[in-house]
Amino acid sequence: MVYHPRPSWWLPEREATPEPLYLNRRAIVGSLALAAAVPAVAATGVDRLAKLAHRRTREAGEPPTPLADVAGYNNFYEFGLDKADPARRAGSLRPSPWTVAIGGLVKKPLILDVDRFIARAPWEERVYRFRCVEGWSMVIPWVGVPFASLIQAVEPLGHARYVAFRTLGDPEQMPGLRSPVLDWPYREGLRIDEAMHDLTLLAAGLYGRRLPNQNGAPLRLVVPWKYGFKSIKSIVSIDFVATQPPTSWNVASPREYGFYSNVNPEVDHPRWSQARERRIGEFRRRPTLLFNGYPEVAGLYAGMDLRRFF
Ligand SMILES: Nc1nc2c(c(=O)[nH]1)N[C@H]1C(S)=C(S)[C@@H](COP(=O)(O)O)O[C@H]1N2
Ligand SMILES: [Mo]
Numbered sequence: 001m002v003y004h005p006r007p008s009w010w011l012p013e014r015e016a017t018p019e020p021l022y023l024n025r026r027a028i029v030g031s032l033a034l035a036a037a038v039p040a041v042a043a044t045g046v047d048r049l050a051k052l053a054h055r056r057t058r059e060a061g062e063p064p065t066p067l068a069d070v071a072g073y074n075n076f077y078e079f080g081l082d083k084a085d086p087a088r089r090a091g092s093l094r095p096s097p098w099t100v101a102i103g104g105l106v107k108k109p110l111i112l113d114v115d116r117f118i119a120r121a122p123w124e125e126r127v128y129r130f131r132c133v134e135g136w137s138m139v140i141p142w143v144g145v146p147f148a149s150l151i152q153a154v155e156p157l158g159h160a161r162y163v164a165f166r167t168l169g170d171p172e173q174m175p176g177l178r179s180p181v182l183d184w185p186y187r188e189g190l191r192i193d194e195a196m197h198d199l200t201l202l203a204a205g206l207y208g209r210r211l212p213n214q215n216g217a218p219l220r221l222v223v224p225w226k227y228g229f230k231s232i233k234s235i236v237s238i239d240f241v242a243t244q245p246p247t248s249w250n251v252a253s254p255r256e257y258g259f260y261s262n263v264n265p266e267v268d269h270p271r272w273s274q275a276r277e278r279r280i281g282e283f284r285r286r287p288t289l290l291f292n293g294y295p296e297v298a299g300l301y302a303g304m305d306l307r308r309f310f
Helices: 019-040 085-092 114-120 147-154 192-196 248-252 295-301
Strands: 010-012 055-058 099-104 110-113 124-131 136-146 162-167 187-191 201-206 220-222 235-241 276-279
Touching: 099 147, 110 114, 114 201, 136 147, 147 192, 147 201, 162 192, 187 192, 192 295
Parallel strands: 055 124, 099 235, 136 276
Antiparallel strands: 010 110, 099 110, 124 136, 136 201, 162 187, 162 235, 201 220
């Protein structure tokens, strides 16, 4: 892992594209993207996406879930509640140009120009198991960088203890925002040491290409030892904060969705068991593993009662 004290892909706030130019570019690129999106979503659309140069740094020890399932069976409530909705409807999302504001309790806030970041970051391919709280799972070859490399660039202050993430909340691009199923925009959070863990990925792609819109283009989080909903999609802001931030699912139903949401076969969801799961593409269910089979994170929770902090 190489740390960039002054990475080439970030823009200090004052160097970010001025607003009028930015809005203008966005309108032009947006209409092109919209025109191209209609045929692209017919299948998975992934073959049309730009390739990302990467080196594979982690295997899962089992074959990846077929691309058609990874990009065709999704949870992205901004585009509807059915698993097929995101692939059918996320063509209205315009992932380029895109910026992510990274700030809060940091020494060097920055506005990430995502296209520049994608062109320059040292991408790695990591094949991770991915477990949804609903009881299904996949094996996905993500392309990302450790989130920790970003932390190095902004230099969090000593009293920053959590990281709060927010998804785009634009009803024009996201038709699902018209239904009040969640308190939009979608929000998630991690403790700062969880965010720093080497497994935590900021992903820009899968299967060697840029993320399909339905998987959270242009940038999303991947936290493989937690239930899938912690892996927030289409991020527009990242804030370092002192206290545990509110998160969409925890606000919607605190009894069912805790802040930690570590995969744990011994702590059932109030409405169903979490002991087993079904890999998409398989028939028989298999046992769910503690921390989704990533025991190297156990130290983050030493001394914590995982039933209480579920
Ligand atoms: N913004 C946003 N992020 C989200 C969601 C969502 O509805 N909105 N769904 C979550 C849930 S429940 C899961 S299981 C994963 C699904 O990711 P995938 O479609 O790439 O497999 O995304 C998570 N991130
Ligand atoms: Mo999920």
